[in-house]
Amino acid sequence: MLAAYQQKLENPQSDLYATFFVDRVKFQYPPSSLLLFDLFPRSMINLDELSRLVGPLKRWLDNLSRVAVALTVFASVLILERGLRRSTSDRPAPPAQMAASFGLSLAVGLTFYPLLVGYFIGQIQVFLNALLAAALLSHMMGRPALAGVCFGLCCLVKPQYALVLLWSVLRRQWRFTAGLAGVLIPGLAISITRFGLADHLRYLDVVRELSRVGEAFWFNQSVNGLLNRLLENGSALLANPRVPSEFPPYHPVVYALTVLSSVAILALALWPRRDAGRAAVGGSVLDLMVMLVAITMASPIAWNHHYGMLLPIFAAVLPGLLYGRPLGRLTVPLLAFSYFATANLLVLPEVIFRNRWVGVAGSHLFFGSLILFGLLLALRAAPWDLQGSAAQS
Numbered sequence: 001m002l003a004a005y006q007q008k009l010e011n012p013q014s015d016l017y018a019t020f021f022v023d024r025v026k027f028q029y030p031p032s033s034l035l036l037f038d039l040f041p042r043s044m045i046n047l048d049e050l051s052r053l054v055g056p057l058k059r060w061l062d063n064l065s066r067v068a069v070a071l072t073v074f075a076s077v078l079i080l081e082r083g084l085r086r087s088t089s090d091r092p093a094p095p096a097q098m099a100a101s102f103g104l105s106l107a108v109g110l111t112f113y114p115l116l117v118g119y120f121i122g123q124i125q126v127f128l129n130a131l132l133a134a135a136l137l138s139h140m141m142g143r144p145a146l147a148g149v150c151f152g153l154c155c156l157v158k159p160q161y162a163l164v165l166l167w168s169v170l171r172r173q174w175r176f177t178a179g180l181a182g183v184l185i186p187g188l189a190i191s192i193t194r195f196g197l198a199d200h201l202r203y204l205d206v207v208r209e210l211s212r213v214g215e216a217f218w219f220n221q222s223v224n225g226l227l228n229r230l231l232e233n234g235s236a237l238l239a240n241p242r243v244p245s246e247f248p249p250y251h252p253v254v255y256a257l258t259v260l261s262s263v264a265i266l267a268l269a270l271w272p273r274r275d276a277g278r279a280a281v282g283g284s285v286l287d288l289m290v291m292l293v294a295i296t297m298a299s300p301i302a303w304n305h306h307y308g309m310l311l312p313i314f315a316a317v318l319p320g321l322l323y324g325r326p327l328g329r330l331t332v333p334l335l336a337f338s339y340f341a342t343a344n345l346l347v348l349p350e351v352i353f354r355n356r357w358v359g360v361a362g363s364h365l366f367f368g369s370l371i372l373f374g375l376l377l378a379l380r381a382a383p384w385d386l387q388g389s390a391a392q393s
Contacts, residue, residue, distance in 0.1 A: 001027060001029060001033060001034060001036075001037070001124070002037065002045065003019055003023075003025055003027065004016055004017075004019040004020075004025075004027045004034065005034045005037045005045065006045065006046070007019060008034070008195065009042070009045070015198075015199070015202060016031055016195060016199040016202065017199070017202045017203065017205070017206055020206055021205075021206075024246065028206060028210060028301075029124075029157060029158070030156070030157075030159055030191070030200065030203050031191050031192075031194075031195040031199045031200055031203065032156040032157070032187055032188060032190075032191035033124070033156065033157040034195070035156070035187070035190065035191060035194065036124075038194070040057055040060070044056050044057040044060070045057065061122070064127070065119050065122070065126045065127075066119070068119075068126040068127045068129065068130040069115060069116070069119050069126055069129075069130075071130040071133070071134070072109070072115060072126075072129045072130045072133045072308065072311060072312065073106060073109030073110060073112075073115075073311070075130070075133035075134055075136075075137045075312055076105070076109050076133055076311045076312040076314075076315040077102060077105040077106060077109065077315070078137055079133070079136060079137050079140060079312050079315040079316050080105050080315035080316075080318060080319075081102070081105075082137075082140060082141075083140075083315070083316060083318065083319035083320070084318075084319050086319070105315070108343075109311055111343070112308070112310075112311045112343050113304070113342075113343055113344050113345050114304050114305055114306070114307040114308040114310065114311075114342065114343075114365065115129060115305075115308035115311055117304055117305050117345075118305030118308050121305070123303075123305050124157060125303070125305045125306055125308060126305075126308070127157075128154050128157060128158065128309070129308040129309050129311075131150040131151075131153055131154050132150065132151075132154060132292065132309040132312070133309070133311070133312040134146075134147075134150050135147040135148075135150035135151050135154075135288075136285065136288070136289065136312050136313070136316055137312070138150065139176070139284070139285045139288060140285050140316065144173055144175040144176040144179065144284070145175040145176065145178060145179035146179060147176055147179065147288075148168070148175070148176040148177060148178065148179025148180035148181075148182070148183075149179040149180070149182065149183050151164050151165075151176075151179075151180050152179065152180040152181070152182065152183025152184040152187065153183055153187075155180070155183075155184050155187075156183070156184065156187045156188070156191070159207075160295055160299055161295060162184065163266070163291070163295050164180065164288070164291055164292070164295070165177065165180050165181065165184070166270070167269070167270060167287075167288070167291045168180065170270060170272075171273075171284060171287060173284060188200075209247070210300060210301055211255075211258075211259075211300050212250055212255060213247045213248055213249065213250050213251075213255075214228055214247075214248065214254065214258060214300040214301055215228065215234070215247065215248065215300075215301050216228035216229055216233060216234030216235055216236055216248040217234075217235070217236060217237070217238070218236045218237065218349050218353055218359075218362050219303045219304050219305075220301050220302060220303060221302050221303070221304050221306075221307065221363055221365040221366040221369070222258075222297065222298075222299060222300060222301065222302040222366060223257065223258055223261040223262070223297075223366075224254060224258040224300040224301065225301070225302070225363065225366075226360070226363045226366065227251075227253070227254045227257055227258065228248050228251070228254055229353065229356060229359050229360075229362070229363075230356055230357075230359070230360065231251060231253065231254065231356075232356055233248045233249060233251045233254060234246075234247070234248025234249070236349070236353040236359060236362070237349060237350060237353055258300050261298070262298040262299070262300070265294045265297055265298040265373070266294055266295075266298050268294065268373075268377060269290050269291045269293075269294035269295075270291070273287065273380065283380070285316065286316075286317070286320070286376065286379060286380050287380060289313050289316060289317065289376060290373070290376045290377060290380055292309060292313070293310070293313065293369060293372060293373050293376060294373065296309070296369070297366065297369055297370065297373065302366070304365050307342060307365055307369060310342055310369065310372065313372070313376075314339055314372075317375070317376060317379060318335075320379050321335050321375060321379060324379060324382050326375070326378035326379045326381070326382035327375070327378050331375070331378075334371055334374075334375060335372075335375060337368070337371060338368045338369075338371040338372040338375065339368070340368070341364045341365065341367060341368025341371070342364075342365050342368035342369055342372070346361075346364050347361060347362050347364070349362065
């Protein structure tokens with residue numbers, strides 16, 4: 001991001017995505033994402049000769065990243081506590097039980113691999129995870145407009161989150177829609193004014209290229225990544241977004257199956273609900289989580305740190321799955337397996353990806369998310385309201 005920003009500062013008329021197409025540095029974000037650097041003094045925007053972030057800006061971003069991780073964990077703890085309290089008819093728990101529950105939740109959050117890896121590699125996703133956690137908490141507290149604002153900020157960095165806008169219109173979540181659009185539209189206007197319309201149109205070429213080839217690197221926990229590795233279409237182990245590198249070659253089977261799987265996942269998430277009335281109240285939170293997981297899994301490139309947003313989702317659905325049991329006795333084992341597969345790094349990449357068939361196990365984060373997606377769909381179809389109790393039939 002900073003390499004692209006520096007290039008634009010030095011030559012405002014240059015092609016912002018020459019960084020991507022010419023230098024082969026994998027800057028894959030829209031121009032609006034670079035508005036973040038406008039918040040810092042020009043004197044702080046610099047890379048050293050090794051293309052590494054140095055100086056005051058690095059210290060600021062390090063500290064802000066720690067805050068973002070902490071906020072994500074704290075919001076997840078609040079989400080879980082709220083759900084458990086409502087699931088037990090709002091009876092206050094004893095102080096010792098509350099303290100133990102809070103401590104355990106905090107420890108779980110601070111060991112959640114997809115969340116922490118984003119911080120360790122210096123990824124902007126840590127800020128998006130914090131915003132998504134805040135959005136879910138806000139929606140659960142009956143503030144959909146604020147939730148929409150959080151999603152709107154995310155859309156300025158990752159445009160695929162804008163699919164939530166389609167969801168909100170189809171579900172008639174008008175306050176959520178207003179909050180999201182109220183941030184997204186002015187943000188895009190500022191970005192176009194700042195960087196020019198040409199760079200925004202050029203970004204469409206980036207999206208087209210990414211969707212056409214995807215990534216084979218094992219960090220890509222998606223159908224596309226799984227297929228590229230299974231067909232040995234590119235390297236599962238060699239990738240570094242900071243240096244010039246190549247994408248896997250275009251493969252028609254990978255592309256076709258990626259598109260079909262993405263359409264299927266999003267169609268399931270957007271499928272009309274029968275209980276539209278309840279969906280307009282507490283069920284809309286669950287429906288929003290279904291959409292959020294679907295957007296992440298359906299993307300051709302879903303890095304493992306993109307799944308950091310699963311932490312608040314696990315916290316939100318835990319009470320419903322434990323008390324509602326939408327899949328009967330299978331519910332708890334599936335939930336446990338899903339969490340275990342997504343919260344941990346279970347393989348040694350340099351060992352498991354030496355064999356393409358054994359390497360399928362290296363997509364455990366994707367498979368765990370797929371199971372969670374199925375549990376969310378089952379819970380959405382069951383008479384359970386995330387605001388607290390079984391719905392009245």
